[in-house]
Amino acid sequence: MDREKRLANENVLKLLVSFSVPAIIGMLVNALYNIVDRIFIGQIKDVGDMAITGVGLTFPISTFTMAFAMLTGIGAAATISIRLGQKKKEEAEHILGNAFVLAIVFAIIVSTISLLFIDKLLIAFGASDNTFSYAKDYIVIILLGTIFSMTSFSMNHCIRASGNPKRAASTMLIGAILNTILDPIFIFTFDMGVKGAALATIISQAVSATWVLSYFILGKSNLKFKVINFKPNFRIIKSIFAIGASPFSMQLAASVVSITANKSLFAYGGDMAIGAMTVINSVSTIFLMPIFGLNQGAQPIIGFNYGAKAYDRVKATLKYAITAATVFVIIGFLTVQIFSAQLVKFFNDKEELVNIGSEGIRIYLFMLPIIGFQIISANYFQSIGKAKVSIFLSLLRQVILLIPLYIILPRIFGTLTSVWFAGPIADASASVITFIFISRELRRLQNAHTDHKKDIEYIAVNES
Secondary structure (H helix, E strand, C coil), rough: CCCHHHHCCCCHHHHHHHHHHHHHHHHHHHHHHHHHHHHHHHCCCCCHHHHHHHHHHHHHHHHHHHHHHHHHHHHHHHHHHHHHHHHHHHHHHHHHHHHHHHHHHHHHHHHHHHHHHHHHHHHCCCCCCCCCCHHHHHHHHHCCCCCHHHHHHHHHHHHCCCCCHHHHHHHHHHHHHHHHHHHHHHHCCCCHHHHHHHHHHHHHHHHHHHHHHHHHHCCCCCCCCCCHHHHHHCCHHHHHHHHHHHHHHHHHHHHHHHHHHHHHHHHHHHHHHHHEEEHHHHHHHHHHHHHHHEEEEEEEEHHHHCCCEEEEHHHHHHHHHHHHHHHHHHHHHHHHHCCCHHHCEEEEEEHHHHHHHHHHHHHCCCHHHHHHHHHHHHHHHHHHHCCHHHHHHHHHHHHCCCCHHHHHHHHCCCCCHHHHHHHHHHHHHHHHHHHHHHCCCCCCCHHHHHHHHHHHHHHHHCCC
């Protein structure tokens, strides 16, 4: 059964599972890069707590770099898919060539500027005398390998767009497994500490980049690298930027959120509070990645059936996706509330970090049970072409509410606990507003379904 027939006729739950499971695995594997680094770094004897805090301080720079990778990769992939659908293979190859050049140019510019101002940036992000050296040791090496990470990420999206999701998934798997193997070797066997973790990461990314590029040079790809297509075409670049602008903006916003959070955490809890947030973000990633995988699986099903006016299948997909997402986050919630101290100890067992982190994780992730609904619902609007609503609802939780809460709550209450409460308040508020939007949309969908059904019945009567 071809893809269109499956989307139109196959059982919705079966379809969602088959589309989502590979995406969930891919998202979890991709998340392992940072999580594995942090776990091993936290185990460094005597300095693990400060080392993991230092690495956490570099998150805004990593996020900023990823924003440009998304701008290029997601923008190019979507444009390539459209051109291939239009049977315009040569133009798709031209987009591929321009995306490759953009990835290299952005990598050079971002890494160079970041390295030139690295000391000032880290201090601005909240680095102290205790954590500055660890943060710098880690991020300098990561920045030197930016060309590998950006090439691997952006070109891997193009592999998926060219019609080979398995090859794209294998790229992430190869990198994550290699990083997991190399981390303890460089950190402990070679006694390189955080430098070893960074080196393991960029070697893994270099291997992933080589794997990705070999597909377009030597592999069975229907798209190939051609030198002539490396020449910049501003019409193509404009089309890449137009589509990539949304994920680019989201990543930049995440960087600003991280900086704001670090400043409040340091002011009211010191280095340990930033270290605790690094652990919290790592744990939350484990439980949220399946939700993003569900989004990837649900999006084509919802989009196709919405376009086909099969509104009952649209609602069924949304219902199953929200249900599955809620199951994931409830499991996460129970795990966090029951095993908070053990989760923190998995990264580092220093008593002060465990105390701060276990309290922080219970409060900050208290609204986990409703986050799944909010994320899936925001993505629904993206799936049916209402990108502005989707972007607003996504930014609402992650930026619009969170940044002011990080600033205002500590100033009112003057405690670290008030910083942690920014998370659940933002989650709850965003979920209430999202519920209003999705309720209106479902009523509209029900009316549209009824009208469409009447139209079909009217046509059938007249034809008979």
